[in-house]
Amino acid sequence: MKGIEFFPQVASTIAPSVDKLFFFLVALTIFFTVVLYGLIIYFSVKFRRKEENEIGRDFQSLALEISWTVAPIFLVLFIFYWGVKVYFMQVVPPEDSIEYQVVGKQWMWYFQHPNGKREINELHVPKGQNIVLKMISQDVIHSFFVPAFRIKRDVLPGRYTVAWFNATKKGKFHLFCAEYCGLDHSRMIGRIIVMEPEEYELWLEEGSVVSQKEDKPIPPEEKGKILFGKLGCGSCHRAEDSPLAPSLVGKYGTEVELSDGSTVKVDDDYLRESILDSQAKIVKGYNPIMPVYAGQLSEEDVMNLVAYIKSLGASEK
Amino acid sequence: MHQKENVNYLNVEYGIKSWLFTKDHKRIGVMYLIAVTLFFIVGALAALGVRLELLTPEGDLMSSDAYNRFFTMHGVIMIFLFLIPSIPAVLGNFVLPIMIGARDLAFPRINLLSWYIFIFSGIIGIIGILKGGIDTGWTFYTPYSSIYSHTPVVLVAFAAFLVGFSSILTGLNFIATVHTMRAPGLSWFRLPLFVWAMYATSLVIMLGTPVVAITLVLLILDRAVGLGIFNPTLGGDPVLFQHLFWFYSHPAVYIMILPAMGVVSEVVSAFSRKKVFGYKFIVYSSMAIAVIGFLVWGHHMYTSGQSALSGIVFSILTVLVGVPTAVKILNWTVTLYRGSVSFEAPMLYALGFMGLFIIGGLTGLFLAALGTDVHLHDTYFVVAHFHYTMVGGAIMGFLAGLHYWWPKITGRMYPEFLGKFGAIVVFVGFHLTFLPQFVAGYLGMPRRYHYYVPEFQFYNILSTAGATILGAGMILVIGYLVWSARYGEKAVSNPWRAVGLEWETASPPHPHNFEEVPRVEWDAYDYEYKYKKEGVSFA
Secondary structure (H helix, E strand, O other): OOOOOOOOOOOEOOHHHHHHHHHHHHHHHHHHHHHHHHHHHHHHHHOEOOOOOOOOOOOOOHHHHHHHHHHHHHHHHHHHHHHHHHHHHHHOOOOOOEEEEEEEEOOEEEEEOOOOOEEEOEEEEEOOOOEEEEEEEOOOOEEEEEHHHOEEEEEOEOOOEEEEEOEOOOEEEEEEEOOOOOOOHHHOOEEEEEEOHHHHHHHHHOOOOOOOOOOOOOOHHHHHHHHHHHOOHHHOOOOOOOOOOOOOOOOOOOEEEEOOOOEEEOOHHHHHHHHHOOOOOOEOOOOOOOOOOOOOOOHHHHHHHHHHHHHHHHHOO | OOOOOOOOOOOOOOOHHHHHOOOOHHHHHHHHHHHHHHHHHHHHHHHHHHHHHOOOOOOOOOOHHHHHHHHHHHHHHHHHHHHHHHHHHHHHHHHHHHHOOOOOOOOHHHHHHHHHHHHHHHHHHHHHHHOOOOOOOOOOOOOHHHHHOOOOHHHHHHHHHHHHHHHHHHHHHHHHHHHHOOOOOOOHHHOOHHHHHHHHHHHHHHHHHHHHHHHHHHHHHHHHHOOOOOOHHHOOOHHHHHHHHHHHHHHHHHHHHHHHHHHHHHHHHHOOOOOOOOHHHHHHHHHHHHHHHHHOHHHHOOOOOOOHHHHHHHHHHHHHHHHHHHHHHHHHHHHHOOOOEOOOHHHHHHHHHHHHHHHHHHHHHHHHOHHHHHHHOOEHHHHHHHHHHHHHHHHHHHHHHHHHHHHHHHOEOOOHHHHHHHHHHHHHHHHHHHHHHHHHHHHOOEOOOOOOOHHHHHHHHHHHHHHHHHHHHHHHHHHHHHHHHHHOOEOOOOOOOOOOHHHOOOOOOEOOEOOOOOOOOOOOOOHHHHHHHOOOOOO
16 A cells, blocks of 8 residues: 555646635535534533423524525635636636647547657646647547646547646646546546656657657648648648638638528637538538548547648638 | 234235235335335445455456446446435335325325336346446446447336336325325424425426436437437537436435435424424425526536536536525524434434535535536545435435334334444444545545555545445344334334324324324424323423
8 A cells, every 4th residue: 555645746737726725615614514513412412301201492593594594605605706716727728828639538548749749648748838638539428637737627529628737846647537438447547747848848859659650740730731632632622712612721710601591610629520520511602512521530630630720720811 | 912903004904915006105115115125235235346346456356347337236226226215205105194194195006106117117227237237337428328338228227217207106196195185284384394305305306307217218219229319420419418417317316315304304303302493494495405406417517518607607506505405404403402302313313414414515515616626526525425415314314214213114113222323333434434535536536446546545445444334334224123123112102202193193003094184283393282282291
C-alpha cells in the first residue's frame, strides 16, 4: 500500500479556486453536522422519558419555522453563485489557448500536438501555457478527468467537446476516464506530463512516439491539406465558389444560409457533420452531390481536415 | 393450555392459495416484504463482491468483465427491486389504509396485480442475472448499452420497464385511497405525515415512471432493431438518453426518500410523545420536494456537454431543493424539544436516519454547485453521497418503520436488546463504509473502477471493513426479525402507546382492519387528547 494521501495535488490555475469552494463547503458541512448532532443529542438526553406515563409538551413556533425556511435560501444561493463563478473559469478557455486534439476510444486516449506529434495515453505539455483540448470519441462516451487539474469533461461520439487547463506544476499527473465505457474502463488511464517550456520544445523535436514512419511530425492543418488533395475534395471545393460546391476559403466562423432557409454557423461540429454526413445540411443554391464519408475517415482524419479548412479561413481573409 | 385467538388477517385463512389470491392489503404488504427482502439479499451479495474486489488495487478476485456485471446488478437490483418498492409497497401497503381508517385500498385487485407484475419483472431480472448479468451500470448509458455491450441488456431493460407498472399501479391506488376512503373526521390536515409522504411519492411515481418506461422502450428498440434514436452514427443523440433517463431517475431519488421521511415523522413523534413540530411545514416541504424534484435532472450532466446556461439553471434549482429538506431535518430535531423521548429500536433508526441524512444532504451541495461538481462528478464522492441518502436515508427509514410496525404486522415483538444493538452496528458500519469514500472521491478515484491506482487503497480498505460490519448488522437484523415473527413475545395492540388509528386496532389487525368504522376527533399526534381520553394521568 502506498502512502496515505489526504489532498489531491494542486497543479493547475483553476485548482485553487475549486479547492477554496470545496473547503468552504467542508467547513459548512462540519459546522452544521456538529450543531445538529449536538442539538439532537442534547434534546434526547435532556428530554428523555423519566416516567412511564409522561408525554411531551406541545411546542410550535411560526417565527422559527419561517426563519429556517428563509435563511437557507440565502445560503444556498450564495453557494450557487460561487459555484457558477468557478464554473466559468473551468469551461471558458482563454482566447490565447493553444489547441491539442484528443480522441477517446475503448480504452485508449489519442493525442495530437499542435505541431502534429502524436501520443497514446500520455500527453506532454508545457507548464504555464493555456491549453485547450478539442475532444471527440470514436465509440462510446468517455470522460477526460485530471484530478490534479480539477477538470473533467465528457468525450462524446459525434460531437466535439472542449476542456482547458493551464498547468502550474512540473510532474506527472493521473488522467482517468470518468465515464463508464465498458470492459477496461478502469484501465483507460494515462498521464499528463508537465514540462518546462524549453524542455517541451526539445521533447517535441524528438519525433513521433506513435509511428516510426513519422520521423518529422506534420502539423494537423498540413495533414488535412494532404488528405484534402488525396480525397479529391479540391475538384469541387475550389478557391472560388463553383457551380458544384461552395469555396471553403474564408468560410470558417461565418454564417451560411441552407437550402431549407435556415442559417448555420460554420464551426467544427458543422464541418465535421458536412464531411461525414454530407447530405444533412446543404448550402443554399447547391445540389446534394457530395459523397458521404462516414465510415471512411477516422476521427483524427476529420479533425485534421477541419484544421485545414479552419486555416483557410484564417489566412485568406 | 390452548386458548383460541381472535380472528386476524393471518389466521383467518391458511394455505398458499389463501396468500397468492388474497386481496387483503396487509397480506399483499407481507408478500412484498418477503420479495423485497430476497432481492435485497441478492443485491447485497453483489455489493459484497464489489467491496471484496476493491480491497486491492489489482483485479485479483474476478475479471473486469465480472466486476462490471457485479456493480451493475448491485445497482439495478437495489434500486428497481428494493429501494423503490421497499417503503411504499411494504409499509405503505400495510399501514396506509389502517392509518386512514379504511378497510382496504381503493382497488384491492389492482393491488394484487401490481404484486404479480413486480414478481414477474423480478423473475425476468433474475433470469438476466442467470444469463450472466449485464454490464452497463444501472444507468444504461447509451451508446454503450444500445450498441457496444455484449450482455442481455434488452432482457434487463425490459424487466426495469415492466416493474415501473407495478409502481404506477401502487401509486394510483394510494392516491385514490387517500382521496376517497378517509374515515369520518379525518380531514386532510389531520392525516398522519406518513400518509402525506406516500401521497407525494405517489404523485412523483405516476408522473415520472411513464417517462422512464418510454426511455427504456426506445433503448430496447435502438438495441434490438437499430432504431438509432440514441446512436450518433445514425444521427441520434446519446446525451438525449441521459436527459430522458434522469428526468425519471432523479425524481426516483425522491420516490425512495420521501417515504422514509414519512416514517421518520411518525417515529420521532411517537417516541417523543408529542405533536410533530410544524406539521404543515412538513407537508408543504414534501410537496415542494415532489415538485422541484422534477426540475433538477440536469445536475447529472454538468460535464456531459450540455450548455453552460442549462448547467446554471439546473444548479440553482438543485440548491433550492435542499431548502425543504433542511426544513424537515430541523423540524424533527425540534420535535424532540420538550418531548418525552425514549430510545427503542425504531427511534434509534429514526435518529440514525437524521444523522446520516444531515451528511447526505450537506454533501449534496458540493454536487449541486457547478464548480465543485466538475471535479467530483463520477467519482467516489458521488457514490458516498448517494449512499448516505439512499442507504443512510431510505434503508434507515425502512428499518425504523419495519421495527415500529413490526408488532402490528406480525403480532409479535422483536427482541428489543438485539434491535438496539443492531441499529448501532448498522449506523457505525455505515459511516465506516462510506465516509472514506468522500475522501477517495475528492482525491479523484472514479466510480466503476475495477483497477485503481495504489494511492486510493487505504480508503478502500476502510470502506470494505465498514461494509463487513454493515453486512453483519444486516444479517443480525434479518435473523432476529425472522425469528421473532414466530417466537417473539406477543404484542399488545399499542405497544408504543402511540397515537394513530393503526394503534387502535388489534395486533395483528382484523381482516377488515376495524370492527367498526372509526371516527377521528383529534389532530395527528395529539397525545394530550388521547391520554386524557384514556384517563391516564400523565406528567
